[in-house]
Amino acid sequence: MLAPKHIKKWLDKSAVDMKTSLGNDGKLSRPQITRLGGLIAFVGGRTPYKKILDDLTSNGFLVQSGNGFELTSSGQSELNRLTAMAGLRPEHYADTNI
Numbered sequence: 001m002l003a004p005k006h007i008k009k010w011l012d013k014s015a016v017d018m019k020t021s022l023g024n025d026g027k028l029s030r031p032q033i034t035r036l037g038g039l040i041a042f043v044g045g046r047t048p049y050k051k052i053l054d055d056l057t058s059n060g061f062l063v064q065s066g067n068g069f070e071l072t073s074s075g076q077s078e079l080n081r082l083t084a085m086a087g088l089r090p091e092h093y094a095d096t097n098i
Contacts, residue, residue, distance in 0.1 A: 027085050035061075036082040042071065043079070 028036065038052035039061065048056065053069075056062040061075030071079075083089070 027087075028082065032082055032085070035078070036086060039071075039075065039079045039082070042069065 034052060035055060038048035038056050041048045041052075042056070042062065047053065047069075053062070056075065057064070057069070059074075059078075060072055061078050062069040063072055064070075
């Protein structure tokens, strides 16, 4: 069953709004979105792309630990700050609460 035109138009607009709201509504800048993605990737067990990893280490959010990296207390604070600004809670991006 097809949705009426006014509902379809609203749904299409909502999808566009969802895709761009973090970067365009002033809640998170593009660099903040990138940093948040890198931190979420890291706590999810993945290694961020080199450029993002370099940003996270140069800003003291991650430190080299053995053969890998470790989240610092400032990294945890930045993760909490950015996720709060984005309207996320830890259960949205990690298997365990941090």
